Amino acid sequence: MNYTILAIESSCDETSAAVCINGKIQSNIIATQTVHQKYGGVVPELASRAHQQHIIPVVNQAITEAKITKNDLHAVAFTRGPGLLGALLVGSSFAKALALGLKIPLIGVNHMQAHILAHFIDDPAPRFPFLCLTVSGGHTQIVKVNDYLDMQIIGETQDDAVGEAFDKTAKLLDLPYPGGPLIDKYAQSGDPKAFTFPNVDMPGLSFSFSGIKTSFMYFLRDKTLQRSDFIQNNLPDICASIQHTLIQILMKKLVKASKETGIQEIAIAGGVSANSGLRKQLTETGALYNWKVYIPKFEYCTDNAAMIAMAAHYKALAGQFASQDVTPLPRMDF
Numbered sequence: 001m002n003y004t005i006l007a008i009e010s011s012c013d014e015t016s017a018a019v020c021i022n023g024k025i026q027s028n029i030i031a032t033q034t035v036h037q038k039y040g041g042v043v044p045e046l047a048s049r050a051h052q053q054h055i056i057p058v059v060n061q062a063i064t065e066a067k068i069t070k071n072d073l074h075a076v077a078f079t080r081g082p083g084l085l086g087a088l089l090v091g092s093s094f095a096k097a098l099a100l101g102l103k104i105p106l107i108g109v110n111h112m113q114a115h116i117l118a119h120f121i122d123d124p125a126p127r128f129p130f131l132c133l134t135v136s137g138g139h140t141q142i143v144k145v146n147d148y149l150d151m152q153i154i155g156e157t158q159d160d161a162v163g164e165a166f167d168k169t170a171k172l173l174d175l176p177y178p179g180g181p182l183i184d185k186y187a188q189s190g191d192p193k194a195f196t197f198p199n200v201d202m203p204g205l206s207f208s209f210s211g212i213k214t215s216f217m218y219f220l221r222d223k224t225l226q227r228s229d230f231i232q233n234n235l236p237d238i239c240a241s242i243q244h245t246l247i248q249i250l251m252k253k254l255v256k257a258s259k260e261t262g263i264q265e266i267a268i269a270g271g272v273s274a275n276s277g278l279r280k281q282l283t284e285t286g287a288l289y290n291w292k293v294y295i296p297k298f299e300y301c302t303d304n305a306a307m308i309a310m311a312a313h314y315k316a317l318a319g320q321f322a323s324q325d326v327t328p329l330p331r332m333d334f
C-alpha cells in the first residue's frame with residue numbers, strides 16, 4: 001500500500017511538519033523558536049506557546065509544498081516522546097484532532113528512533129545491522145540498529161548529554177543559546193591541543209559529560225581576575241580544545257562498540273552530528289578502521305519532521321498505528 005503521511009514534530013523548540021508519499025519526503029517545514037535565546041536555554045512553557053502559534057501555518061505550508069490536500073492523507077504521525085510534556089501535547093493533540101476529523105489513523109513516533117531513520121530519507125542508506133551514535137541536546141546513545149523498527153541501545157550517557165555539554169560550556173563562555181553551533185564555528189580557527197580538560201573514563205560503553213563541564217568551570221574560575229580578557233583572547237583555542245575533548249570521548253566508545261559487535265557500518269545522528277569536527281573525525285576514524293560511515297545532511301541533523309515522517313512510513317508498513325487514547329511520553333524508551 002502507498003501511504004501519504006503528514007508528520008508533526010514538537011518535542012522541544014522546533015515546530016515542524018513534513019509530508020511523505022510512499023517513503024519519499026515531499027516537504028519539510030521547520031519553524032525554529034528564537035524566544036529562548038535570552039534565557040540561555042529552552043523555557044518549557046514558552047516552547048508550548050510558540051508551538052501553538054506555529055503549528056497551523058507550518059502544517060498548511062507542508063501540505064501546500066507537497067502539492068496535496070488534507071483529503072489525500074492516509075495517516076497523521078506525531079512525535080510521542082521523548083521531549084517536553086507541554087511541547088509534545090501541542091503536537092499530539094493537533095495530530096489527534098486532525099486524524100479524528102479526517103477519519104484516518106494516527107502514528108506515534110519515538111523521536112530518537114526517528115533521528116536514526118533520517119538516514120533512510122536519501123541514498124545511500126546504511127545496511128543492517130549498523131551502529132548509530134545518536135547525539136543531541138538530551139541524549140547520547142550508541143544504538144545497534146537491527147532493522148527499521150528493531151533497535152537496541154548498547155551504550156548511553158549516565159548524566160549529561162553531549163549537546164548539553166556543548167551548550168553549558170558555551171554558556172560559561174558567555175555565548176548565547178544554543179552554544180553548540182558557536183563552539184563549532186570558533187573551533188574552526190583554534191588549536192584543539194591548546195588546553196586539556198580532565199574527564200572520567202566510564203566503564204563499558206557508558207558516557208559521562210558532567211565532569212567535563214565541572215573541570216571547564218574550574219579552568220575558567222582559575223582565570224577569575226582576567227576571566228573575560230582570557231576568554232576574548234583565546235576563544236578559538238578554548239572552543240577547539242573543548243570540542244576536541246568531547247569528540248575524543250565519543251569516538252573512543254564508538255571504536256569500542258564496533259570492535260565488540262564486529263559491526264563496521266557506522267552512522268551518526270541528532271543535533272550534534274551537525275558538528276564539523278565530529279563529521280571530520282568520523283570520516284578519519286572510519287578510514288583507519290575500514291568502516292563504511294554515514295553522515296546525515298545538515299538539514300536532517302537537528303530536529304525536523306521529515307525524520308518523523310520516515311519513521312512513520314516504516315511503522316505504517318508494519319501496521320503499527322495508534323488509537324485516539326494515545327498519550328505523549330516525555331521519557332519514552334525504545
Ligand code: KG4
Nearest residue numbers: 136137138163178180271272274275302303
Ligand atoms: O537533535 P536536536 O536538534 O534536539 C534534541 O533532540 O535535543 O539537538 C540539539 C543539540 C543542541 O545541544 C545543539 O547545541 C547541538 O545539538 N548542536 C551542535 C551543533 N549543531 C547543533 N553541537 C555542536 N556543533 C554543532 N554544529
Ligand code: ZN
Nearest residue numbers: 136271302303
Ligand atoms: Zn532531536
